[in-house]
Amino acid sequence: MTNPVNDRHPMTGNEMSGDAAGGMERHRYDVVVVGAGGAGLRAAIAAHDAGARTAIVCKSLLGKAHTVMAEGGIAAAMGNRWPEDNWEVHFRDTMRGGKMLNNWRMAQLHAQEAPERVMELEDWGALFDRTDDGLISQRDFGGHKYARLAHVGDRTGLEMIRTLQQRAVSLGIDVFMECTVTDVMLDQGDGGKVSGAFGYWRETGRFVLFETPSVILATGGIGKSFKVTSNSWEYTGDGHALAMRAGASLINMEFVQFHPTGMVWPPSVKGLLVTESVRGDGGVLKNAEGQRFMFDYIPEYFKSETADTVEEADAWYDDKKSNRRPPELLPRDEVARAINSEIKAGRGTPHGGIYLDIASRRSPEFIRKRLPSMYHQFKELADVDITAEPMEIGPTCHYVMGGVEVDADTQQSAVTGLYAVGECSGGMHGSNRLGGNSLGDLLVFGKRAGEAATAYTASLGEDRPKVDEADVKAAERSALAPFEVSDSLAQGGENPYTIQSDLQQSMNDLVGIIRTAPELERSLSEIEAFKVRAASMKVEGHRQYNPGWHLALDLRNMLVVSEAIAKAALAREESRGGHTRDDFPGPSEEWATKNLVVDLNADGTGIDLHEKPLPEMPDELKKYFEPAAAEPPAESKEGK
């Protein structure tokens, strides 16, 4: 590879230089979905059903996307356990969980449509756990007033992705597996509308161009920018970055959810998720002194609906009408902060976590039945039997509330033809997402985006935006740049793994669960330095299945998204949901009504930031948040 120009790899026939001619696959579709998790698959199914010629493009094999890691369930007010439950209650819980920063329309659509989306999964072969009457069972989760999560043990995500995958396969939707999209193509002569997507096959390194007027981004989150995370390697913020480069905006990027319970030991699995269902099913949090500390951390905002004694909290599991929820089931941001404080105060466990105990509260049979994969995970990876001893856990980077700013009804971004769904879209969850609301989000808005994109493509007829060949050449050159760092430069040309690992450490230390202005400022200057190092990084080998090269391309996305998070976090001078500022400890009235919007700056080298007022909720929805509607426990005692 000394002279990459005009060099072809002998086996794959791939050109090793962006300057070479030809040698690229081309496809034409009505709708191209990037990502094959729950949102991507649901969007593709909807687009197909609406009549679009649809392709799914995904970085991994089909069925491996991060949705498989979702454990708890799908929040949907089906009323199977609590007939009192309905979309209004779910809507209210979602908005309050997000500290009212949610896009109200998305929260409303989600609450209204989630039940039917769950029923569809059952039509397609999903086997949910059942109630005694044979209906879909629903379990308790943090922040949800009623037991509402449709689930399959603690592997709901696997069930969901397998069901959607099998549906997509049976419909004959084309799937491009292990194929990474690196650019969204625009027709600048046609108002900057989407004209296609450009990427490469991971297996061969060969480039591929999709000519399509509609691209749906369903690429998930950004967690891989943090060292301690529950997210897999794929979570490099691709959709966030692709959208920004195409000219769309991101909102709410300062809100990153640290899940309260990730494994802390052994180091190899640090950050791995421990499902909230452990607490939903009776598990409690204790510090090293054995104290059930969550009672000390009940915020004013949730006081009226949270139990303040152990007796009431324990009684709630069986009698929800006359008792309030245990504080362990407060929304995730509250619990994560409390755990963090306990550890900082020196009451942590030997491995720097706190204890999550279900062994002393439920029978081994119950635990193995309800939490089989947690049992398996701790047994296999940590030598801990969770039916006999407590788990050691601590906060882990889990989810980004922020994402592409989209229209609530269609999920279209500011760029015509560019849609975003699931974790890579923003607004639905406000400043903090409730557990179980992600899987519902994927289904509800996946379907909406698939239908809207199909309608848009159909409206164009044969008059589609065109791909500019000069842009294709530029995309090729850009993708191959890491190979082109010459040998003389190679001494300075750094290994992408090193830069990634330094970035993860920096984000973890400086933009983590508790933030301060000086640390955020330092993080921004460190990110600038990473950008310089990344500009001259070098990869070895050739284009066939080369993880070093793949990482080098993903790293660009991680850097731009990290900068967006740090910048927004520095600007928001308050604490709310998934954004906690040590120097501004409380929520502020002024910040309660605005979003932070980030864009790529004019020369594409950094991030611009501006404030934008929240969309105003209509009066008929505002009534759910008036004090009279707050439903104090006395009301439920009357057997409402």
Next chain:
Amino acid sequence: MGYQLKMRVWRGDESGGDLGDYTVEVSEGEVVLDALHRVQATQAGDLAIRWNCKAGKCGSCSAEINGRPRLLCMSRLSDFEEDETITVTPLRTFPVIRDLVTDVSFNYEKARELPSFAPPPRDADNKRRMAQVDVERGQEFRKCIECFLCQNVCHVVRDHEENKPAFSGPRFFLRYAELDMHPLDTHDRRELAQGAAGLGMCNITKCCTEVCPEGIKITDNAIIPMKERVVDRKYDPLVWLGNKIGLRTKDNDGRTEV
């Protein structure tokens, strides 16, 4: 606590390859995938490994460790002696793409051949009802993470490329059994399982069950019951006679053959 682990890792592509020797620093609680990642990050940036969740939930990182089919992320180094050399090779049943990554498209082709779930209409209140005890049988099979270790170890295809067109393998027998046991499915899939999927070629050596990281009893709970269902229909003399003389049997439970 930390020590220097000696590894031999297969490097190459479809044209051939060889084991490469690596020595890498490892520490307590790590798994084989951690060691390989460190090799990748510090010594061989282009070492191809397929992986995702690193928690035994996605089934991406299947390979053979000292000749045994395993998930790299669930194989703890503490199961090996510190002075033992760990040899990692790609799955043998599937063609190598590069290093530890194999072409598993066989499995995705087989998945396409399978007719999907076909339920009756919902109940009058727009819901469906099934008993927990009935869904549990299928739920065991739906724990499958599609790591394809069962496919890899199955001797019908492991060393017999020629069997692949007519044999869909344990992963898909599991799927046939799941649908067959689904309380609401309206299809009768027995003919298909026996014919197109090649269920009869399985001679229940249980290799698949042994390597399943999810502990699914593939042979006992899926393949054998499915074989019995096929036999009941095909070889039971009473059923045969009933069909022959035109007596209606209840054998198909109201299901339609696909």
